[in-house]
Amino acid sequence: MHYAQITERLAHSGGAKWAIHQHCRTMKAQGADIIELTIGEPDLPPDPQLFEVCHQSMLAGRTGYSSGRGEPELLDAIAARYARRRADVDTDNVMCFPGTQTALFATMMALTGPGDGVLVGDPFYATYEGVIGASGAHRQPVPLRPENGFRMKAEDLEASITPQSRVLLLNSPHNPSGAVLRAEELARIGAVCKAHDLWIVADEVYEELVFDGEFASPFDNPDLADRVIALSSISKSHAAPGFRSGWAVGPHEFCDKLLPLSETMLFGNQPFIADMTAFALNSDLQTSKLMREAYKRRAALIADRLEQLDGIVPFRPQAGMFIIADVSGTGLDGERFAWRLLEAGVAVMPGSSFGDNAGGLIRLSLTVPDESLTEACNRIASFVESI
Structure with missing residues (x-):
């Protein structure tokens, strides 16, 4: 039987990257004692008020069809959030989606097509390869170097641009490294993009999980207003990944162009979840503060311990819910190290997924209790000694 080319383009961009995580879950279901450090599933529950708002909204009958662009109250809340960063933003700059992943997929489908190049830092979040390849575009890696703290440099971006380049997919705070780009670095990156007429798609889902200092974004620069699209959600900021509530904020024309595509895909998200999201954005909840404190402490806990092990070099994150480490000094690459460590009772993601x-x-x-991380470090230490 015949299948569309998109299935071929995405054939190696899906579950294979999460093979260790899936195998870990199977082993745990069979009774294995494994500490799971694979995915960013917040261990802090959402604020109880979010459940109550969602529940009351459903009881009030907010279970019908939604606007393709987004529910009015949520559009107002998102526009107000970004207008505090750039005064020209209004609801016509906003599109709502069920999660950042959907927003990213739709955005890439709207901006790229077969033969186009998408510049993206390498390492990169595992699903980027798929959302780039879905439209027929191809990934153009920009090296994120350990000696630069895995922060993108304008000169490395410039060197990676080709005539096919159309978009820079920028992730700060960065997954997997936790690196945070500074305002001056973003200004130089923005100047390169402007000189080469590139879109900047800014995945900012970890915006509220910066440990120290201020979050900076290319979206905040008025000189880049016609080319920057900011994507985010409540998945990380409010510990609510399962609610699937995100958005894209960009130029008016971009949103108008994106609307028919969005409506073809899903025709809006659930009104009761939109009501909950609006409440979350309009309220001073403590969820992100509590997560910031916990993840910063846990990152230090792991880094302090791994720095004592021969052959392992941890990189302390500036934000987010992960820490990465170079294990090549053990004589194993990340893939072999991760699979062998799984046998020792700790599940981590191999760098090859990124x-x-x-x-x-x-x-x-970093999304497990401190005592579990301490035990995981003990198991890692024993494993490293064994090899």
Whole structure:
């Protein structure tokens, strides 16, 4: 039987990257004692008020069809959030989606097509390869170097641009490294993009999980207003990944162009979840503060311990819910290290899931209790001694 080319383009961009995580879940279901440090599933529950708002909204009958662009109250809340960063933003700059992943897929489908190039830092979040390849575009890696703290440099971006380049997919705070780009670095990156007429798609889902200092974004620069699209959600900021509530904020024309595509895909998200999201954005909840404190403490806990082990070099994150470490000094690459460590009772993600530039790395999640991380470090230490 015949299948569309998109199935071929995405054939190697899906579950294979999460094979260790899936195998870990199977082993745990069979009774194995494994500490799971693979995915960023917040261990802090959402604020109880979110459940109550969602519940009351459903009882009030907010279960019908939604606007394709987004529910009015949510559009107002998102526009107000970004207008505090750039005064020209209104609801016509906003599109709502069920999660950042859907927003990213729709945005890439709207901006790229067969033969187009998408510049993206390497290492990169595992699903980027798929959302780039879905439209027929191809990934153009920009090296994120350990000696630069895995922060993108304008000169590396410039060197990676070709005549096919159309978009820079920028992720700060960065997954998997936790690196945070500074305002001056973003200004130089923005100048390169402007000189080459590139879109900047800014995945900012970890915006509220910066440990120290201020979050900076290319969206905040008025000189880049016609080319920057900011994507985010409540998945990380409010510990609510399962609610699937995100958005894209960009130029008016972009949103008008994106609307028919969005309506073809899903025709709006659930009104009761939109009501909950609006409440979350309009309220001073403590969820992100509590997560910031916990993840910063846990990152230090892991880094302090791994720095004592021969052959392992941890990189302390500036934000987010992960820490990465170079394990190549053990004589194993990240893939072999991760699979063998799984046998020792700890599940981590191999760097190969995050790009060609991450083969010697592993990524560990910070979303388990401190005592579990301490035990995981003990098991890692025993494993490293054994090899």
